């Protein structure tokens with residue numbers, strides 16, 4: 001845990017970058033510092049690894065004041081990733097990644113193994129990339145090497161300052177997704193500075209919204225989106241706050257049980273149903289399609305009368321409610337099925353359920 005206690009930073013009399021902040025960054029989570037330009041995000045980050053010295057207060061890592069620690073060992077225990085990477089231009093990718101392991105005097109074979117492992121982790125084929133120079137890399141590749149370098153000696157803490165800020169929007173989203181996957185595996189304590197709200201919502205376990213050197217709200221993304229504490233936070237989250245919130249909720253939380261029929265059975269199964277359409281499943285509860293209750297030709301076997309699903313109309317358990325809503329709008333339907341990779345049907349998510357969810361938010 002990283003604890004800030006009444007931390008202040010005055011660069012000079014006119015510039016108070018950070019004003020008396022007290023908060024705790026939980027271990028093994030990703031905490032985002034977000035806020036407008038000049039609000040003190042980078043200063044807050046750099047005080048953790050003592051690139052910037054606080055004017056007042058103290059910062060504790062697992063109870064130990066960073067001021068009391070040997071600065072070199074403090075920094076070796078903290079990976080650091082910045083915008084435009086800061087790779088050493090005359091050193092190969094391999095040597096860039098090996099910087100800290102070499103300082104720690106690791107054996108050559110251990111370093112080689114670690115470099116290959118990290119290149120694979122960040123999605124770069126070791127044999128093609130290890131000997132390249134930074135100038136031979138694209139922006140996205142360089143950023144991946146930056147992440148690999150920060151992870152090299154397996155530090156428990158990683159500080160990231162706008163790490164994906166300098167790449168195009170598509171590459172950025174890809175890097176975010178890959179990074180989210182890496183964090184799911186490694187569970188590092190990460191402090192991540194950005195001014196991109198979508199990035200924050202995509203990656204954060206917790207978000208600290210900063211303004212003029214203060215933390216206005218420190219909460220989970222869900223809480224900040226559902227219950228912004230101040231007008232500034234509300235406005236900063238944007239007018240599509242409700243949609244952003246849906247992007248954090250997995251469909252699995254809102255799956256409804258619903259009527260289904262056995263595709264190999266007969267039409268009597270429908271009985272007196274009030275539904276307009278019903279999902280048709282095979283004997284192993286795999287989704288085969290859907291049946292229009294009033295307009296199907298009941299002379300035919302169900303298998304021949306049903307409508308098969310298009311791939312884009314089937315949600316997987318890791319889809320978000322926002323994705324579900326977007327696909328319903330695209331396909332003009334009011335409910336979509338959620339299906340496991342194996343094809344097994346889990347239930348449906350409906351437009352009515354999503355409306356209920358957003359309505360209950362407004363009423364809170």
Ligand SMILES: Nc1ncnc2c1ncn2[C@@H]1O[C@H](COP(=O)(O)OP(=O)(O)OP(=O)(O)O)[C@@H](O)[C@H]1O
Nearest residue numbers: 011015016017036037038039040041042043044195
């Ligand atoms: N080395 C410095 N000397 C003097 N003032 C500084 C220094 N570094 C930052 N500042 C000032 O401190 C304030 C906070 O800066 P900081 O870089 O922490 O903000 P930020 O939220 O990270 O901004 P941005 O998103 O633009 O990077 C700003 O007013 C900035 O001009």
